Amino acid sequence: MLKRYLLTPGPTEVPPEVLLRMSQPLIHHRTPQFEDLFAQVQEGLQWLFQTTQEVLILAASGTGGMEAAVANTCSAGDTVIVVNGGKFGERWVKISQAFGLKVVELKVEWGHAVAVETVAQALANNPGTRAVLIQASETSTTALHPVEQIAALTRGTDTLLIVDGITAVGATDTPMDRWGIDVLVTGSQKALMLPPGLAFIALNDKAWKQVERTTQPRYYFDLRRERKEQLKHTTAYTPAISLINGLHEVLRMLREEGLEHLFARHARLARAARAAAQALGLTLLAPASPSPAATGVWLPQGVDGSKLLKYMRDRMGVDIAGGQDHLKGKIVRISHIGYAGPFDIITAISTLEMALRRFGQDILLGRGVQHAEEILLEGWPTVG
Amino acid sequence: MLKRYLLTPGPTEVPPEVLLRMSQPLIHHRTPQFEDLFAQVQEGLQWLFQTTQEVLILAASGTGGMEAAVANTCSAGDTVIVVNGGKFGERWVKISQAFGLKVVELKVEWGHAVAVETVAQALANNPGTRAVLIQASETSTTALHPVEQIAALTRGTDTLLIVDGITAVGATDTPMDRWGIDVLVTGSQKALMLPPGLAFIALNDKAWKQVERTTQPRYYFDLRRERKEQLKHTTAYTPAISLINGLHEVLRMLREEGLEHLFARHARLARAARAAAQALGLTLLAPASPSPAATGVWLPQGVDGSKLLKYMRDRMGVDIAGGQDHLKGKIVRISHIGYAGPFDIITAISTLEMALRRFGQDILLGRGVQHAEEILLEGWPTVG
Numbered sequence: 039m040l041k042r043y044l045l046t047p048g049p050t051e052v053p054p055e056v057l058l059r060m061s062q063p064l065i066h067h068r069t070p071q072f073e074d075l076f077a078q079v080q081e082g083l084q085w086l087f088q089t090t091q092e093v094l095i096l097a098a099s100g101t102g103g104m105e106a107a108v109a110n111t112c113s114a115g116d117t118v119i120v121v122n123g124g125k126f127g128e129r130w131v132k133i134s135q136a137f138g139l140k141v142v143e144l145k146v147e148w149g150h151a152v153a154v155e156t157v158a159q160a161l162a163n164n165p166g167t168r169a170v171l172i173q174a175s176e177t178s179t180t181a182l183h184p185v186e187q188i189a190a191l192t193r194g195t196d197t198l199l200i201v202d203g204i205t206a207v208g209a210t211d212t213p214m215d216r217w218g219i220d221v222l223v224t225g226s227q228k229a230l231m232l233p234p235g236l237a238f239i240a241l242n243d244k245a246w247k248q249v250e251r252t253t254q255p256r257y258y259f260d261l262r263r264e265r266k267e268q269l270k271h272t273t274a275y276t277p278a279i280s281l282i283n284g285l286h287e288v289l290r291m292l293r294e295e296g297l298e299h300l301f302a303r304h305a306r307l308a309r310a311a312r313a314a315a316q317a318l319g320l321t322l323l324a325p326a327s328p329s330p331a332a333t334g335v336w337l338p339q340g341v342d343g344s345k346l347l348k349y350m351r352d353r354m355g356v357d358i359a360g361g362q363d364h365l366k367g368k369i370v371r372i373s374h375i376g377y378a379g380p381f382d383i384i385t386a387i388s389t390l391e392m393a394l395r396r397f398g399q400d401i402l403l404g405r406g407v408q409h410a411e412e413i414l415l416e417g418w419p420t421v422g
Numbered sequence: 423m424l425k426r427y428l429l430t431p432g433p434t435e436v437p438p439e440v441l442l443r444m445s446q447p448l449i450h451h452r453t454p455q456f457e458d459l460f461a462q463v464q465e466g467l468q469w470l471f472q473t474t475q476e477v478l479i480l481a482a483s484g485t486g487g488m489e490a491a492v493a494n495t496c497s498a499g500d501t502v503i504v505v506n507g508g509k510f511g512e513r514w515v516k517i518s519q520a521f522g523l524k525v526v527e528l529k530v531e532w533g534h535a536v537a538v539e540t541v542a543q544a545l546a547n548n549p550g551t552r553a554v555l556i557q558a559s560e561t562s563t564t565a566l567h568p569v570e571q572i573a574a575l576t577r578g579t580d581t582l583l584i585v586d587g588i589t590a591v592g593a594t595d596t597p598m599d600r601w602g603i604d605v606l607v608t609g610s611q612k613a614l615m616l617p618p619g620l621a622f623i624a625l626n627d628k629a630w631k632q633v634e635r636t637t638q639p640r641y642y643f644d645l646r647r648e649r650k651e652q653l654k655h656t657t658a659y660t661p662a663i664s665l666i667n668g669l670h671e672v673l674r675m676l677r678e679e680g681l682e683h684l685f686a687r688h689a690r691l692a693r694a695a696r697a698a699a700q701a702l703g704l705t706l707l708a709p710a711s712p713s714p715a716a717t718g719v720w721l722p723q724g725v726d727g728s729k730l731l732k733y734m735r736d737r738m739g740v741d742i743a744g745g746q747d748h749l750k751g752k753i754v755r756i757s758h759i760g761y762a763g764p765f766d767i768i769t770a771i772s773t774l775e776m777a778l779r780r781f782g783q784d785i786l787l788g789r790g791v792q793h794a795e796e797i798l799l800e801g802w803p804t805v806g
Binding site for chain 1: 424445675684687733761765766769772773779789790796802
């Protein structure tokens with residue numbers, strides 16, 4: 039018998055309350071019943087995005103949301119500055135290229151945050167830049183980029199700031215309106231604790247103005263049409279009904295927790311994961327600007343990461359993410375986004391300790407857990 | 423947000439496969455469809471009980487199965503020897519008294535196993551004893567009684583051996599036919615990984631002969647009637663249909679695992695729990711004859727167990743069992759029965775470490791987990 043644990047930074051585990059909610063019989067989407075449900079999740083999403091703008095719901099992966107952002111705001115031939123510090127930065131590059139944009143690529147070493155000055159310099163060098171494209175949290179490298187400071191550069195200019203918040207929104211503070219993010223995208227399978235299948239995108243007035251002017255061909259992701267329908271609490275095309283039903287329950291849970299506690303929970307688990315990894319003598323991939331979504335850790339020399347992950351998954355039942363592209367086999371990513379609590383960190387660290395020992399590493403069993411526990415314990419109240 | 427863990431020795435967690443199976447639409451119980459389902463679980467239960475006898479399924483708690491055992495085999499005025507080494511030994515006493523039996527009570531200090539010689543002596547002192555009533559695993563004290571050796575005393579005599587196997591069957595080897603257990607009872611919410619609501623009882627030929635002679639009034643638990651119906655793959659009264667549907671899936675899972683691995687898994691988790699508790703400086707409640715269902719641990723002086731359990735449950739989200747009756751507030755019981763794997767032990771130990779520290783104990787965080795990991799790691803294969 040192998041009890042299975044899904045401890046990856048997306049998809050994350052789905053809470054039982056949400057699984058139950060999604061198992062309810064379907065309702066039809068062209069009904070007042072659905073419109074009522076939709077209106078409620080719209081309001082919840084505004085709360086989550088910290089915006090007064092509509093947050094549009096698309097039946098798509100997060101990548102669909104990223105494409106919608108580009109296709110609706112950038113015309114062929116436009117110049118965009120793309121921060122490429124990982125797999126998802128690279129995805130911005132590819133989407134931009136697919137839509138005929140001129141890409142000024144700011145390559146950032148994986149695991150690092152972009153320097154604000156680098157972006158400022160690129161903006162200065164490329165007057166008339168249509169948009170800066172960036173990840174708030176680069177999932178592949180577990181690094182956070184300084185979105186707040188970059189927003190300060192684009193705010194009040196004609197350049198849009200388009201942020202992939204797929205592993206940031208709901209995990210770390212990314213207040214769209216307050217910071218002046220022009221376009222913010224996220225997906226369902228991260229902090230929103232849902233299965234994949236929904237993308238969310240919000241645009242401010244400055245971005246909407248650009249949507250009207252953009253000449254890209256678009257149909258499914260035409261946000262003008264979606265906005266028109268969603269202002270009437272329905273969608274242009276068939277919505278992913280059960281996911282939206284689950285989203286209603288998720289938003290209820292997140293609002294019960296509150297934004298402050300939500301971010302504090304992610305930060306606490308992330309601190310515990312970092313302390314544990316370091317106590318095991320492992321090096322962090324993104325020590326200077328670590329994400330609260332996941333903690334990337336370099337594996338010791340000589341450990342075949344692909345075999346290690348396979349062993350943890352097939353033998354121990356624990357799914358922990360590895361690296362992508364050139365980091366494949368070299369890192370593991372301990373997740374703490376979404377439906378994650380202290381004992382998910384304990385389980386992940388315990389798995390890692392035992393598996394590394396099994397792979398011949400000189401690991402002191404329990405050492406990582408000890409350091410995780412020290413951090414986690416601080417988060418529980420004292421005895422009254 | 424509080425993620426909840428049910429780590430008690432009954433009810434135990436129910437596997438997702440089983441929850442899904444129980445969520446299927448009901449079928450009616452007077453149909454060939456149900457009879458087919460029933461025949462399959464009957465065969466699976468015989469495999470689990472290691473018997474060629476019918477294993478009867480009752481819509482009842484385990485206590486209902488215990489009552490059925492007594493009411494069908496012992497007439498008012500009969501003498502029974504009851505091994506009372508805990509809450510459930512005491513339950514045998516109370517059931518026996520309710521049915522007008524003369525009880526020879528063998529009191530055993532909680533946490534200890536009965537000595538085989540004590541039972542032998544009682545049998546010698548009480549010729550004509552109708553039955554010996556015992557727990558295979560005394561859930562309240564986490565001690566195992568020596569059922570195999572006691573069966574050797576009653577085998578070939580007129581005295582029945584009636585065994586409460588509620589936290590033993592499926593957790594530790596209790597081969598009914600091979601050992602010569604005359605009546606064996608279990609419940610659904612322990613090693614069978616189901617919600618409570620089903621009791622299972624099997625009687626051998628010697629016991630069935632007695633059933634015919636017994637003069638107790640009985641109706642719902644009249645096993646003559648049940649046997650007659652269940653030989654036709656149905657039940658005398660309305661069966662708990664969804665639980666029986668879930669049972670079908672449970673038996674499929676257990677057979678896939680195999681009895682040998684099933685018992686080895688419980689033994690491994692139990693060894694890890696004991697090693698961890700001792701490494702934390704805690705004293706085992708049943709060191710000499712520990713159960714593979716749960717590990718009872720004395721709490722340090724000065725720790726209010728009721729407050730500790732409440733803290734672990736309400737603050738940390740982890741439900742760990744405490745003591746009953748005079749052990750209330752003084753012990754905790756770490757469960758390893760049913761749908762339990764290595765990371766349930768890690769979670770339970772980690773919870774206990776942190777909670778004890780929070781309650782002012784001089785606990786080295788991670789120390790218990792370390793010792794659990796050392797045992798658990800042995801159970802995973804080496805890297806090929």
